[in-house]
Amino acid sequence: MKYYKALFVLSLVLILLIPLTAGCSADVSSTDGYWPTEGWKTSTPEAQGMDSAKINEMFNYIKLSKLDIHSIxxxxxxxLVTEGYxxxxxxxxxxxxxxxxxxxxxxxxxxxxxxxxxxxxxxxxxxxxxxxxxxxxxxxxxxxxxxxxxxxxxxxxxxxxxxxxxxxxxxxxxxxxxxxxxxxxxxxxxxxxxxxxxxxxxxxxxxxxxxxxxxxxxxxxxxxxxxxxxxxxxxxxxxxxxxxxxxxxxxxxxxxxxxxxxxxxxxxxxxxxxxxxxxxxxxxxxxxxxxxxxxxxxxxxxxxxxxxxxxxxxxxxxxxxxxxxxxxxxxxxxxxxxxxxxxxxxxxxxxxxxxxxxxxTKATQALNENKAAYDELTNTLASLNKAPAPAPAAALPEIAGQISGNTYVMDNKETYSFEFNDGNECIMHWFCDGVMYDVKIGLDGIYRENAMDAFYWKGMTTKAAFRGAWTDADTFAVDLVPLEDCNTYRQEFRFNGSKLNAKMMQVLNRAVTTDTNGTVKE
The missing domain is CATH 3.40.710.10 (DD-peptidase/beta-lactamase superfamily)
Incomplete structure (x- = not known):
């Protein structure tokens, strides 16, 4: 009788342990001597005791909520179990x-x-x-x-x-x-x-x-x-x-x-x-x-x-x-x-x-592989960094041809010149703080990346992305995204004959950083 009672207790203990151990293997809390000095080793979330599906939910929520997250x-x-840009x-x-x-x-x-x-x-x-x-x-x-x-x-x-x-x-x-x-x-x-x-x-x-x-x-x-x-x-x-x-x-x-x-x-x-x-x-x-x-x-x-x-x-x-x-x-x-x-x-x-x-974060042990959830997370991460499909080239307003090639000298000592050759891209020559930036601007909804020397301070080169569109017959708007910063900027150029008003606004706090007027250089 004692034997059967002991067997019953042992069986009960094993039954209770099954939910705790099912789908788990050895403890994965150490890196086994590996250090990411030369670069990160990657892993599936499940191999490190994490749930790919839950992580994927987060990225879907971010997209749905339109949170301005740049990387996670x-x-x-x-x-490194997840890396998204x-x-x-x-x-x-x-x-x-x-x-x-x-x-x-x-x-x-x-x-x-x-x-x-x-x-x-x-x-x-x-x-x-x-x-x-x-x-x-x-x-x-x-x-x-x-x-x-x-x-x-x-x-x-x-x-x-x-x-x-x-x-x-x-x-x-x-x-x-x-x-x-x-x-x-x-x-x-x-x-x-x-x-x-x-x-x-x-x-x-x-x-x-x-x-x-x-x-x-x-x-x-x-x-x-x-x-x-x-x-x-x-x-x-x-x-x-x-x-x-x-x-x-x-x-x-x-x-x-x-x-x-x-x-x-x-x-x-x-x-x-x-x-x-x-x-x-x-x-x-x-x-x-x-x-x-x-x-x-x-x-x-x-x-x-x-x-x-x-x-x-x-x-x-x-x-x-x-x-x-x-x-x-x-x-x-x-x-x-x-x-x-x-x-x-x-x-x-x-x-x-x-x-x-x-x-x-479900366990200190590896979880069972969940290929479907991991593949879905992988696809989500790939889609985050993918540029949208180019928009069809829009017809340029008449004024684009009239101002193309002109140089506008502004009250704040900046100068602007634009080249509109087609509806897909333009080039802006922008002289600011002693530096001439020759930047490409996407007109098809796709950002064009440009190197920007001394955009923050002398000796530092950064990258910035530009895309733009004509918002009416006389106004050209540009989205400027410094790719190493938290801020983005909106530039608006209003043309009126030989005159130009240029505004630049910091989108994050809606602060106008530039509001200047100029005329065509003779």
């Missing part, structure tokens, strides 16, 4: 990180500390710049430390609500000035340092200034040697302020697949191959909640040392218009989003992570 990469267990953005192009840059600046602080250039993160900021004459220097400002900059609890008077470009925005004012660090340190104190969180990109920029001051090397140079080169990352562009200091708060341009490497470095607690690139203790300390952020500009669930807390666990780097690097240790997961999202859609990547990517 998902890494599980060190393998939305037309006209492409894998080989970098993308601006905006404030996700801050989470890279954070690592440079501890490297300077580790090398003895910084004494402690409790070192007083004003003591690092002894030669500077700092305004509004009271005891509170004298007690402001590197830690306060890292946690954005500096206590300075500062207004930064995401309205970048607005005259009242402190970050805009800082970058419009001649000395960005001086502007920050001159600001009056609002409260004691460490009392409360307030988003302050100037504080992040000061961290880069501290790295450069103490190490004697530019942040880009220091990061390249200590982080980027060991990870196999190259081709980084990182803008500077007017004093030559790399922006600690933004302006890094990096390929999405390289940003994913940085996330994997943190997922592995700062270790890459056989080297501890970032101290493990710093990774743990900098990515856990150091301060509450009830009114955080980019998150409400807490802030570490330039890292945000996710509402579903883990942490993230976040930048204006929806640049995200998610690291979720609980699921051995890294995800990258690049975007051009308006402020009311900023949290869409976090919602997509929670509703689709986290839910697609």
């Amino acid at each position: 990469l998902i890494v599980r267990n060190g393998y 939305f037309y006209p953005y492409r894998k080989e192009y970098r993308h601006i990180l905006n404030s996700a840059t801050k989470s890279i600046t954070s690592a440079l602080v501890v490297l300077a500390l580790e090398n003895g250039f910084i004494k402690s993160i409790d070192q007083k900021v004003v003591d690092i710049f002894p030669g500077m004459e700092i305004k509004n220097l009271d005891d509170r400002k004298k007690n402001m430390t590197i830690r306060h900059l890292l946690t954005m609890t500096a206590g300075l008077e500062w207004s930064e609500t995401g309205a970048y470009g607005a005259p009242y925005d402190s970050n805009t004012q800082m970058w419009a000035g001649e000395n960005q660090l001086q502007y920050l340190l001159d600001k009056p104190m609002k409260e004691e340092p460490g009392k409360s969180f307030y988003y302050n990109s100037g504080a992040s920029h000061a961290l880069s200034a501290i790295v450069q001051k103490t190490t004697g090397r530019a942040s880009l140079e220091y990061a390249t040697e200590r982080i980027f080169k060991p990870l196999g990352i190259s081709g980084i562009s990182w803008g500077t302020d007017k004093q030559g200091i790399n922006s600690g708060s933004s302006r890094i341009f990096m390929k999405p697949e390289d940003l994913a490497k940085y996330g994997l470095l943190y997922l592995n607690k700062g270790k890459w191959e056989d080297k501890q690139l970032i101290p493990e203790k710093w990774v743990e300390e900098s990515t856990r909640k150091q301060i509450d952020t009830p009114n955080g500009l980019a998150g409400r669930h807490g802030y570490g040392y330039q890292w945000w807390q996710n509402r579903f666990g883990g942490y993230s780097a976040r930048g204006f218009a929806g640049q995200y690097l998610f690291v979720v240790p609980e699921h051995n997961l890294v995800a990258v989003f690049t975007s051009g999202l308006a402020s009311d859609k900023f949290y869409a990547p976090e919602e997509l992570m929670e509703d689709y990517i986290i839910r697609a």
Whole structure:
């Protein structure tokens, strides 16, 4: 009787275990010694315990919702399981990180500390710049430390609500000035340092200034040697302020697949191959909640040392218009989003992570192969980056022939000249900020890609896509898409005899960046 009772219990246990083990194989939580230094190894989602169908649902939702997502990469267990780029953005192009840059600046602080250039993160900021004459220097400002900059609890008077470009925005004012660090340190104190969180990109920029001051090397140079080169990352562009200091708060341009490497470095607690690139203790300390952020500009669930807390666990780097690097240790997961999202859609990547990517993460073991779902996902990803079919060539208005070849000299010193040879494509010769751009513009609904030298700053070449159409008999409109940026632009050219009005609008915030008049050059 005892034998049959024991057999019954054993059978019951086995029955209960079947749902847990069906379709599963060995644990896949390690990469078995592989590192993506030379490039990512790919895997099906199912081989890494993820559901292709759920991931595909996400991409279908994005298309249906018309979210301006530029790329999504998902890494599980060190393998690239999903990589999608939305037309006209492409894998080989970098993308601006905006404030996700801050989470890279954070690592440079501890490297300077580790090398003895910084004494402690409790070192007083004003003591690092002894030669500077700092305004509004009271005891509170004298007690402001590197830690306060890292946690954005500096206590300075500062207004930064995401309205970048607005005259009242402190970050805009800082970058419009001649000395960005001086502007920050001159600001009056609002409260004691460490009392409360307030988003302050100037504080992040000061961290880069501290790295450069103490190490004697530019942040880009220091990061390249200590982080980027060991990870196999190259081709980084990182803008500077007017004093030559790399922006600690933004302006890094990096390929999405390289940003994913940085996330994997943190997922592995700062270790890459056989080297501890970032101290493990710093990774743990900098990515856990150091301060509450009830009114955080980019998150409400807490802030570490330039890292945000996710509402579903883990942490993230976040930048204006929806640049995200998610690291979720609980699921051995890294995800990258690049975007051009308006402020009311900023949290869409976090919602997509929670509703689709986290839910697609089913097990630590491999799932049964699902060829049909994986093939459907593969087809979806291929379709995202595919250009639409060319539209039939439209008849050009009469004025196109009249203005073709004319050069218009504008009040703002720019010049424009257009060549309309057929209904499929035109060429615009655009002289702007001392550079002549000879760009092709698609008239058939297809973007034409062009190299743009010094579009952001001297010495940096980027790619931009152009397409245009005549919206009425006298108005030619052009969509300008910098392929490494979050912003897109709308150019409108209104012709009236020998006169031209040219407007350029930033689509994301509907700000008019150019509104100028000109006449035909005699």
